[in-house]
Structure formats: structure tokens, C-alpha cells
Amino acid sequence: MNKVLIIAEHDGERLNPSTAKCVTCALSIPDAEVTIAVCAADGASVAAQAAALQGVKRVIKLDNPANAHALAAILAPQLAALAVEFSHVLAPSSTFGKDLLPRVAALLNIPQISDIMAVESARRFRRPIYAGNVIVTVEVAAGDKLAATVRVASFGAAATGGDATVEERALNLALPTHTRFVSVSKPQSGRPDLQSAARVLSGGRAFGSAESFSMLYSLADRLGAAVGASRAAVDAGYAPNELQVGQTGKIIAPEVYFAIGISGAIQHLTGIKDARTIVAINKDAEAPIFEVADIGLVGDIFQILPELERQLAVEGASDAEAHSGVGR
Amino acid sequence: MKRILVGIKRVVDFSVRVRAKPDGSGVVTDGVKMSANPFDEIALEEALRMREGGAAEEVVVVAIGPPECQQQLRNALAMGADRAIHVQAEGIVEPAVVARVLLKLIETEQPFAVILGKQAIDDDNGQTGQILAALWDRPQATFASSIKLEGDKAVVAREVDAGIETLEVDLPAVFTTDLRLNEPRYVKLPDIMKAKKKPLSTLTMAQLSIDGAPRMQLLRFEPPAQRQKGVRVKDVTALVAALRARGLFQ
Numbered sequence: 421m422n423k424v425l426i427i428a429e430h431d432g433e434r435l436n437p438s439t440a441k442c443v444t445c446a447l448s449i450p451d452a453e454v455t456i457a458v459c460a461a462d463g464a465s466v467a468a469q470a471a472a473l474q475g476v477k478r479v480i481k482l483d484n485p486a487n488a489h490a491l492a493a494i495l496a497p498q499l500a501a502l503a504v505e506f507s508h509v510l511a512p513s514s515t516f517g518k519d520l521l522p523r524v525a526a527l528l529n530i531p532q533i534s535d536i537m538a539v540e541s542a543r544r545f546r547r548p549i550y551a552g553n554v555i556v557t558v559e560v561a562a563g564d565k566l567a568a569t570v571r572v573a574s575f576g577a578a579a580t581g582g583d584a585t586v587e588e589r590a591l592n593l594a595l596p597t598h599t600r601f602v603s604v605s606k607p608q609s610g611r612p613d614l615q616s617a618a619r620v621l622s623g624g625r626a627f628g629s630a631e632s633f634s635m636l637y638s639l640a641d642r643l644g645a646a647v648g649a650s651r652a653a654v655d656a657g658y659a660p661n662e663l664q665v666g667q668t669g670k671i672i673a674p675e676v677y678f679a680i681g682i683s684g685a686i687q688h689l690t691g692i693k694d695a696r697t698i699v700a701i702n703k704d705a706e707a708p709i710f711e712v713a714d715i716g717l718v719g720d721i722f723q724i725l726p727e728l729e730r731q732l733a734v735e736g737a738s739d740a741e742a743h744s745g746v747g748r
Numbered sequence: 749m750k751r752i753l754v755g756i757k758r759v760v761d762f763s764v765r766v767r768a769k770p771d772g773s774g775v776v777t778d779g780v781k782m783s784a785n786p787f788d789e790i791a792l793e794e795a796l797r798m799r800e801g802g803a804a805e806e807v808v809v810v811a812i813g814p815p816e817c818q819q820q821l822r823n824a825l826a827m828g829a830d831r832a833i834h835v836q837a838e839g840i841v842e843p844a845v846v847a848r849v850l851l852k853l854i855e856t857e858q859p860f861a862v863i864l865g866k867q868a869i870d871d872d873n874g875q876t877g878q879i880l881a882a883l884w885d886r887p888q889a890t891f892a893s894s895i896k897l898e899g900d901k902a903v904v905a906r907e908v909d910a911g912i913e914t915l916e917v918d919l920p921a922v923f924t925t926d927l928r929l930n931e932p933r934y935v936k937l938p939d940i941m942k943a944k945k946k947p948l949s950t951l952t953m954a955q956l957s958i959d960g961a962p963r964m965q966l967l968r969f970e971p972p973a974q975r976q977k978g979v980r981v982k983d984v985t986a987l988v989a990a991l992r993a994r995g996l997f998q
Contacts, residue, residue, distance in 0.1 A: 491915070492878065493887055515908040519890045522875035526844065526882035531963040534873045548972065549871050550766040554775050557968040564963060598918040599887040602903065605911030615909065643997075651927065661893065661928065662911045668867065668927060670909065676996050686765060693975065697994055699987070714978040715990045727984040732997060 422449050422542050425506040427499060427524075428458045428470050429516045432488065435469040437616045438512035438570075440577035445570045446510055447475045447578070448539040455480060456584075457502055459495050461488040467586045474582040481588045489601035492520040500527035501591050506565070507542075513569040513671070514615070525567035532567040533558050535671075537574035547571070551667040552690030572615070573673035573694045605662075610641070614663060617646035618675040620695075622665055625652035626681025626702070626721055633658040636680065639729045648672070650682045666691035681721045684709025701725075750804045752795040753859040754829065755850065756811045757785040758820045759870040766870075768969040775969055784820040787865025789827075790925040793932040794895060795863050796828045803897045806830045808857060812837050812849055818948065825943035826935045832948040837960050843875035845960045850876075851883050852956045859920060861902075866891050866924040877924035887917035890924040 424446040429436040439456065446454045456470040456479045463481045470479045480502065486494050499520075503509045509524060511517030513535045525532040537555070538546040544559045545568065560566045614620065621640045627633040633653065640647045649659035651666055665672060667687040673694035680701045682688060689712055692698060700713035703720050710716045717724065760766055761781040768775055784792075795807045809824040811817040812835040821832040835849050850862065867874035881888035889895070889904035893912065896903045897919075906913045907926045953960045981987045991997045 492890075493881070496882060515891060515906075518874050519878065519888070519908075522843070522878035523882040523888065525875075526847065526879040531842070531844065532873075532875055533964065534875065544967070550760070550775065551869065551872070552972055553766045554768045555970045555972050556966050557970075559965045559967055561963060561965070596885075596887075598921075599889075600916045602914040602916055604908070604913040655928065660911060661907045661926075662909060667869070667872070676991070687762070693972070697991075697996060698975070698978070699991070701987075710978075710980075712975050712978075714975070714994075715987060716978055716980045717982075717984070717987050718980070719983075724984055728987070731984055731988045 422452045422508060423506045424449060424452045424454050424508040424510060425503050426454065426456045427509070427511040427517065427520065428456050428466060429512050429514060430458065430460065430466040432460055433465055435466050436512070436514070436516075437577055438514050438517075438572045439470065440473055441572040441575040442510050442512050442570045443473050443475055443578035444575040445536065445539065446508070449508065449542050451542075453477050455506070457482060457499060459484070459487040459490070459498060461485050471584040471586050472580045472582055473578045473584070474580065475578055476582055476584040478584050479586045481586060482591065483588065484595075486595050490516055490520070491599050491601060492523045493599040494595050495520055496523035496527055497593055497595065498591050499524045501593060502589065503528055508565070509567040511569055513571050517569045521567050521569050528565065528567070530565045530567055531560055532569070533560070534569050535571040536568045537571045548690065551687050552693065553686060571671060573671045611637075612644065612646045614646040614648055614665070615670055615672055619643055619645035620648050620672060620674045620676070621645045621678045621680060622648035622650065622682060623653055623659065623680050624650040624682030625656060627653060627658055630658045632722070635725055639725060642729060642733055646674075650688050651685075679709050679713070680725070682709055683707045684712065749806050751806045751808060751857055751859045752798060752804045753850065753853065753857055753862045754788070754792045754795045754807060754809045754824070755846070755862075755864040755876070756788045756792065756809050756817075756820050756824050757865070757868045758782055758811060758813055758817045759785045759868055762786055762869055768971050772968045772970060782816070782819075784823060785865050785868045785870075787867060787869070787925050787927075789932040790927070790929050791863040791865055791923075792824055792827055792829060793930045794923075794925060795861070796933075797930065798861070798897060804860070808833065808859070810835065810850065810853060812841050812846055814838060821948055822943050823935060825946040825948070826939040827933060828939070829946075831946065834948060834950045835956065836950060836952050840962050840966065841960060842962050842964065843873050844879050844963070845958065846876045847879035847883055848958050849953070849956060850880050852958065854884060861919065861921060861923060863923045863925065866926055877922045881922040884922065887921040888924070889915055889917050889921060891926040892923050893926050893928045895923055895929070
């Protein structure tokens with residue numbers, strides 16, 4: 421039996437959809453028994469949501485006032501203490517998991533595989549390297565336990581309707597005080613989450629200014645879409661960093677992805693290649709984005725966008741609602 | 749001395765489109781341009797600015813790998829680092845091994861900050877800084893977009909999925925850099941000449957008593973699945989029709 425521990429990602433109240441995707445990944449490990457760990461100040465609500473994911477055997481709640489914010493230095497010793505009885509420790513490949521899991525793996529002295537996109541056996545996995553230009557098959561030596569971050573764009577979400585047991589675990593650990601939470605920027609209100617949205621409109625350098633970039637928000641709101649951006653657009657200050665899609669930003673898998681005024685550097689393409697449909701709009705007919713696009717339109721974004729908004733606007737908000745937040 | 753340690757990894761240049769070898773045994777690196785990992789150059793730039801601002805007195809750069817790594821170290825010295833350490837290693841050096849090497853060097857160098865890239869653009873592992881912080885039992889501030897030193901503390905803005913998170917950490921600490929922390933300076937020709945005289949020492953893994961053997965085997969390298977060729981449409985009307993044909997919009 422492979423005892424798999426998944427570290428839940430949440431904001432204190434709601435379980436992040438990335439956790440349900442980790443469950444799907446965990447269940448593809450042969451003979452897996454899946455446990456979810458919830459570290460929170462009061463994890464009752466999050467634990468209940470985790471327990472409802474199908475295929476999960478039990479949820480272990482680690483309540484501690486120090487867990488009010490997900491600080492790797494504080495969570496890692498608790499998770500390492502919990503993980504000794506498990507063969508696999510998984511976390512989503514979000515900034516939460518990327519920050520935390522290597523610290524847990526180091527305390528356990530076990531190897532970590534980052535960004536697993538497919539499970540070949542309990543010890544053998546596939547993952548992208550070189551910005552997704554190459555896929556490597558990695559195997560951990562027999563007998564070694566392992567940690568892995570899960571490339572959430574590669575896995576669907578586990579369904580709800582499960583009924584796992586929830587247990588509370590008290591750990592008597594002296595936790596460090598050398599790392600203190602100060603603040604986090606408030607999430608954008610209203611618009612769907614970039615990582616789980618069914619529709620994403622992404623803008624690039626061609627917008628030329630933050631003011632022009634805001635055209636995307638109005639179209640996105642009409643279509644119930646999330647907004648993304650290329651690195652160039654973020655570096656230029658047209659869009660905030662949390663919108664960046666690509667190798668060093670977010671890896672997403674929407675139903676439809678619009679790359680608007682984005683040339684399509686390989687570092688960007690690696691973040692979108694799991695999208696069901698890619699639409700490229702760019703005035704440069706030779707732009708690399710057209711090599712991966714399912715539908716390409718060459719032209720001036722400032723003429724095309726208003727026309728697109730006009731033609732798609734006929735579908736009302738009801739349709740947009742039906743599509744938002746569906747994801748894969 | 750108030751010292752900062754910076755890691756420099758030699759990687760295939762970001763502009764190279766890397767391909768798997770046809771036999772799946774690795775990636776094609778013959779004749780390919782090699783550079784310092786871009787995130788590591790950001791780490792070095794940040795350390796240099798701290799020194800120039802008076803917060804540090806010495807910036808030491810470390811590379812682990814084959815003799816060719818010394819090119820990237822010389823370049824780092826030309827950028828402004830004071831001293832370089834090359835730890836010789838062949839083949840794949842896993843993040844945990846790099847972290848153990850850095851930890852050994854920390855024992856002698858006693859830095860107040862270790863600044864590393866958040867990930868290397870070759871293996872895309874993104875683990876070394878966090879592993880080092882765990883083994884050192886010190887704070888980590890990963891994906892930093894701003895680091896402000898305030899006495900024996902640092903206030904760090906981090907690029908996280910939700911936006912920007914701000915942490916306060918006690919020093920010494922490990923920092924890993926995100927793209928927008930700074931823009932690394934260009935190297936000037938006279939600095940390249942000067943860098944040749946700066947100290948560069950060489951160590952072996954054996955001298956550091958570190959077993960660098962990998963714990964993971966890389967079995968097969970393949971190209972990613974290709975997407976099917978798409979269609980070009982002539983105008984917005986045709987685009988909307990194509991979207992509707994795919995059932996995407998009503």
C-alpha cells in the first residue's frame with residue numbers, strides 16, 4: 421500500500437481547487453490510500469470540504485494559531501512530523517506548494533520531484549523541464565519515500581460526495597518565530613480565478629499601456645472570463661504580477677485561452693499548452709503563438725477587440741456564469 | 749565581515765530552444781550557448797545593491813559543476829562580486845546536494861543573507877533555497893520582488909498566486925528571487941579585465957565531505973506532445989463562427 425499525504429491549500433475558509441487536483445494525481449498512484457492534512461488556525465470548515473472529496477480516506481486537522489497564515493518555516497516542521505508515516509507527500513505546484521514542500525522534504529531527508537504531470541508507477545513520474553521543451557521520466561530509488569509537487573493543469577479535480585473521516589492531531593512542537601506574516605494583497609473581486617477559470621483572456625506587450633490593457637477587463641467581464649498576461653506585459657507594468665502566465669508564472673488549462681497581442685515566447689507557451697482551445701490574435705503573422713493556436717487571426721488588436729466584444733456581447737451574462745469557474 | 753552568499757548556476761541560455769536527443773538519453777547541449785541562470789543574475793544584482801547601499805561588505809558567488817562554470821563565475825566577478833568559489837562536480841547535481849554544499853560554505857563564510865534564484869531554467873526544480881533554509885534552520889523568503897534590510901531583519905515582498913505577500917524575517921535568512929526584484933546591470937569591458945584578478949578558489953565535493961550522488965534517475969527525455977495544427981481565420985466574424993463551431997460560445 422502507498423500511503424499518500426496531500427497538503428491542503430486553502431485561505432482559512434475555503435479549500436483551493438488545487439487540492440482536488442492533487443487528489444486525482446494521488447489516486448493514480450497504484451494502491452494509494454489518500455490522506456489530506458489541513459494546517460490552519462481553525463481548520464474545521466476546510467477539513468469538511470477536504471473530507472467531501474471522493475477517494476480520500478481521512479483528513480487530519482492540525483489546528484494551531486501559528487497556522488493562521490501559510491508560512492513554510494512554521495508549517496514544515498509540523499508536516500514533517502506528520503509525514504513520517506507516509507510513503508508520498510504531495511502538494512500543488514502553486515506558490516503555496518512550491519514554497520512549502522521542499523522545506524518539508526528537506527526535514528524528512530527525502531527527494532522531491534517538482535511539477536509531476538503524469539504518474540507511471542509509485543516511484544516513476546513524468547515532468548516538464550526546460551520550460552516544457554522536454555518531458556523527462558524520473559524514478560526515485562526503491563525504498564525511498566518521496567515528495568512531489570503536482571502540476572495542477574495536468575489533472576482534473578476529484579469529485580465531491582465523499583465522506584472521509586476527520587481527525588484532529590495535536591503536535592507538541594516548538595515552532596520558529598523567526599518568520600512573521602505582515603500582509604497579503606487583497607484578491608481581485610468578482611472576476612473568476614485565473615487558475616480555475618474556463619475562459620481566459622490574456623494580453624501582451626502589444627497593448628502598449630496599462631490603460632489600453634484595461635480593455636481586456638471589460639471584455640473579460642462580459643464573457644465571465646479571467647484575465648491573464650504575458651511576462652512582457654507584467655514587466656512593463658500593464659498588469660499585476662499575479663496575472664502572469666508561463667514558466668515562471670501560472671500554468672493554466674482553461675477551455676479556451678485568448679492570447680491577444682502576445683508573441684508566444686516558449687516560456688509563455690509552456691503555461692498554456694493544456695488549454696483545450698487556444699485563440700491567437702496578433703498583427704505579426706509570423707509570431708510563434710500561431711504555431712500552437714487552434715484559431716489564429718492576424719490583425720490589429722485595437723480594431724479586433726471592440727469588434728469581438730460587439731459580436732460576442734449578444735450572449736448574455738447567464739451564459740458567462742455557466743462557464744465561469746468550471747475549469748478542468 | 750558582513751557577507752552575502754549568492755548561487756550562480758550555469759544553464760543553457762534562455763533563448764535556446766532545447767530539444768531532447770532522438771534516443772531519449774538526454775537533451776542536445778553540444779554547441780549550445782550557456783549562461784548564468786537569469787534568476788541568479790537577479791540574485792547577484794540584489795546582493796551588489798545591498799553592498800553598494802552599505803548593508804554588506806562582501807559578495808561571494810558560488811557555482812557547483814564542471815570547470816566551465818568558472819566562465820559564469822568570472823562574469824559574476826565582472827558584474828561586481830568580490831570573490832568566487834567553484835565547487836567541482838560532474839553530472840546532475842540535485843537541489844538537495846547544492847543545498848548541502850551551500851550549508852557547508854555557510855559554516856565558514858557566515859553570511860547574513862544567502863540569495864538564490866527561485867528556480868533554474870534548465871531543470872525548473874525550484875527547491876534549493878527552501879531546502880537550504882530547512883537544513884540551516886533559518887527563515888526563507890521565496891519569490892522575492894522586494895527585499896528591504898532593516899537592521900537584523902528583512903521585510904520581503906513575495907510574488908504569490910494571490911498577488912503580493914509581505915513577510916518579516918530575522919537574519920540570517922535565505923532569499924530566492926523573482927523576475928521583478930531588479931534588472932541586472934550590464935558588464936563593462938574594463939570590469940571584465942579587473943575580474944581576472946579577483947580571487948576564485950576551487951573546492952571538491954570530497955574536501956567538503958559531501959556525497960553528491962543523485963537519488964533520482966532520469967530515465968527518458970522526450971519532446972512534449974504537439975498540438976494539432978490550427979486554422980487561420982480572416983476576420984472577427986469568422987473567428988466567432990469558429991469559436992461557436994467548437995461549442996465554446998452560444
